[in-house]
Amino acid sequence: MSIFIAVDLGGTHIRAASFRPNEITPLKHQKIKTRSKNEAVFGRLLGLIEEVIPANETLGAIGIAAPGPLNPRTGVILDTPNIDEWENFPIVDKLNDYFNIPVYLGNDANLAALGEWKYGAGRGHEHLLYLTISTGVGGGVISDGHLLEGVDGLGAELGHVTILADGPICGCGHRGHLEAFSSGTAIAKYVEDQLKDPSTASSLRSSSTRTAKTIAAAAQSGDKLAISAFDRAGKYLGIGVASFLHIFNPSVLIFGGGVSMSGDLLFKPFHTSLKEHIFGHTYLDNLKITTAELGDDAGLLGALALVEMKT
Amino acid sequence: MSIFIAVDLGGTHIRAASFRPNEITPLKHQKIKTRSKNEAVFGRLLGLIEEVIPANETLGAIGIAAPGPLNPRTGVILDTPNIDEWENFPIVDKLNDYFNIPVYLGNDANLAALGEWKYGAGRGHEHLLYLTISTGVGGGVISDGHLLEGVDGLGAELGHVTILADGPICGCGHRGHLEAFSSGTAIAKYVEDQLKDPSTASSLRSSSTRTAKTIAAAAQSGDKLAISAFDRAGKYLGIGVASFLHIFNPSVLIFGGGVSMSGDLLFKPFHTSLKEHIFGHTYLDNLKITTAELGDDAGLLGALALVEMKT
Numbered sequence: 001m002s003i004f005i006a007v008d009l010g011g012t013h014i015r016a017a018s019f020r021p022n023e024i025t026p027l028k029h030q031k032i033k034t035r036s037k038n039e040a041v042f043g044r045l046l047g048l049i050e051e052v053i054p055a056n057e058t059l060g061a062i063g064i065a066a067p068g069p070l071n072p073r074t075g076v077i078l079d080t081p082n083i084d085e086w087e088n089f090p091i092v093d094k095l096n097d098y099f100n101i102p103v104y105l106g107n108d109a110n111l112a113a114l115g116e117w118k119y120g121a122g123r124g125h126e127h128l129l130y131l132t133i134s135t136g137v138g139g140g141v142i143s144d145g146h147l148l149e150g151v152d153g154l155g156a157e158l159g160h161v162t163i164l165a166d167g168p169i170c171g172c173g174h175r176g177h178l179e180a181f182s183s184g185t186a187i188a189k190y191v192e193d194q195l196k197d198p199s200t201a202s203s204l205r206s207s208s209t210r211t212a213k214t215i216a217a218a219a220q221s222g223d224k225l226a227i228s229a230f231d232r233a234g235k236y237l238g239i240g241v242a243s244f245l246h247i248f249n250p251s252v253l254i255f256g257g258g259v260s261m262s263g264d265l266l267f268k269p270f271h272t273s274l275k276e277h278i279f280g281h282t283y284l285d286n287l288k289i290t291t292a293e294l295g296d297d298a299g300l301l302g303a304l305a306l307v308e309m310k311t
Numbered sequence: 312m313s314i315f316i317a318v319d320l321g322g323t324h325i326r327a328a329s330f331r332p333n334e335i336t337p338l339k340h341q342k343i344k345t346r347s348k349n350e351a352v353f354g355r356l357l358g359l360i361e362e363v364i365p366a367n368e369t370l371g372a373i374g375i376a377a378p379g380p381l382n383p384r385t386g387v388i389l390d391t392p393n394i395d396e397w398e399n400f401p402i403v404d405k406l407n408d409y410f411n412i413p414v415y416l417g418n419d420a421n422l423a424a425l426g427e428w429k430y431g432a433g434r435g436h437e438h439l440l441y442l443t444i445s446t447g448v449g450g451g452v453i454s455d456g457h458l459l460e461g462v463d464g465l466g467a468e469l470g471h472v473t474i475l476a477d478g479p480i481c482g483c484g485h486r487g488h489l490e491a492f493s494s495g496t497a498i499a500k501y502v503e504d505q506l507k508d509p510s511t512a513s514s515l516r517s518s519s520t521r522t523a524k525t526i527a528a529a530a531q532s533g534d535k536l537a538i539s540a541f542d543r544a545g546k547y548l549g550i551g552v553a554s555f556l557h558i559f560n561p562s563v564l565i566f567g568g569g570v571s572m573s574g575d576l577l578f579k580p581f582h583t584s585l586k587e588h589i590f591g592h593t594y595l596d597n598l599k600i601t602t603a604e605l606g607d608d609a610g611l612l613g614a615l616a617l618v619e620m621k622t
Contacts, residue, residue: 150560157557246468249461
């Protein structure tokens with residue numbers, strides 16, 4: 001029986017692994033750094049994939065998880081952070097030309113949702129909402145057992161939904177998106193902005209690097225500014241999630257991403273805000289709220305789930 | 312071959328019609344007023360359905376479109392405007408007990424989306440967004456050929472999505488929902504609020520009834536307050552729709568409901584705002600924006616589409 005290759009194109013590392021059908025323990029697994037001064041990414045990717053193909057096995061298909069924007073229908077990466085040379089890059093055609101087997105491409109947050117649904121915290125649910133909270137806010141949705149992608153695969157951009165028109169500017173340049181409140185970047189930006197007022201007292205003032213992680217540590221030590229930054233992120237996350245529940249009415253909500261590891265710091269204000277903003281208790285009665293189970297493997301297992309869904 | 316019955320439970324009228332499979336011209340069609348002083352609604356509904364069953368035909372199934380909140384999975388109307396006696400009313404079981412055929416229930420906005428998809432402005436599209444703008448704002452979504460309902464059928468409540476946290480109060484009691492800006496009720500409420508300032512000049516001041524319709528007429532005659540009310544509704548509609556496009560990436564957006572008949576008054580500011588708030592032009596490049604084709608028959612044909620989908 002032929003084997004599947006899954007690839008996770010991350011900002012820092014590219015990972016590839018080979019799997020037998022219906023098994024999630026890889027046969028072989030390798031990773032390389034995404035950037036290299038001397039060699040083009042695509043050639044190194046080909047080498048990486050060849051390295052994980054076990055001897056005497058036939059390749060069945062390749063699945064790729066990549067950060068957006070990309071078009072899963074045409075197999076083109078439109079633009080990708082950290083790989084400058086990949087603008088309108090037809091990765092599916094290129095890999096298909098080389099390996100001569102079917103190749104499938106998906107947005108990493110959508111595929112993480114698919115991976116959690118098939119192998120992780122979402123097993124057994126047909127209506128799933130996945131939110132990853134890290135430097136940005138990303139989303140993935142399974143509705144009635146179908147991955148929500150949209151006509152050009154640009155759907156489920158749940159970080160780029162306006163929750164406060166005329167609010168703070170988001171990384172994308174628009175105002176008041178969920179990502180502009182609840183991402184790690186937004187938490188750090190809020191702290192920077194507050195520190196511009198010289199009367200703001202905070203242990204973070206003397207800190208050389210202020211990231212969501214160091215701000216979380218300061219909050220754990222009782223720093224008021226740090227606590228208020230997470231309170232704000234959690235409050236707006238609750239407002240955004242209430243809207244998402246009204247839209248998707250899922251039975252499971254899964255949080256992934258580094259910032260979602262902050263525990264009560266983020267989730268206490270989140271839950272208070274969610275209860276305050278939800279339309280009716282029925283949306284919460286049948287909802288399980290949990291954290292992602294696949295960790296660093298989300299992209300890889302999501303790409304595997306994509307291949308298994310398509311073949 | 313057995314025939315289908317479709318029922319549209321409206322606030323003012325209840326309509327019922329019988330159809331042959333794959334035909335949208337009814338065999339028989341009747342309507343009654345929803346309220347009656349002397350008789351309970353359910354008995355009158357049974358009579359109405361019996362009236363539209365043609366002689367010598369076998370009944371196959373019944374589909375019902377009703378205003379929410381309702382649970383299409385259990386067939387229970389949780390609460391419905393204009394029919395006080397129907398709280399937690401198991402309409403599907405009741406009709407099934409009486410007629411002994413399958414009965415299917417759906418939210419009227421979701422079914423209008425389904426109807427437009429199958430018989431109206433959405434034919435040929437697999438990713439559809441439907442928005443009805445009347446006294447409230449309702450939504451329906453088809454994603455990859457599947458109606459988005461959620462685990463308890465409470466999904467696609469697109470009017471109750473927060474676009475301005477801490478904004479004006481919505482009919483549901485929460486703040487800053489799309490419905491609180493762009494519904495007919497919100498347009499009228501905005502005018503009332505502005506008229507509280509005695510210095511606001513407007514032809515509407517002397518008007519005895521101020522509804523979205525009379526405000527639209529005043530705007531057509533150049534009334535500045537009336538124009539600003541539609542400008543505001545259109546601006547926030549554009550903000551909300553930009554978010555919905557980021558979420559669903561549909562290939563067609565269909566507007567239904569009375570307020571969506573206001574033409575440029577609403578849609579000029581809407582388009583300006585949508586272009587301003589959209590994440591990238593790709594979301595608009597492959598999008599057709601149009602108006603509903605089924606008019607008053609949306610609920611009835613939506614209920615028919617539901618039956619045909621289920622049987």
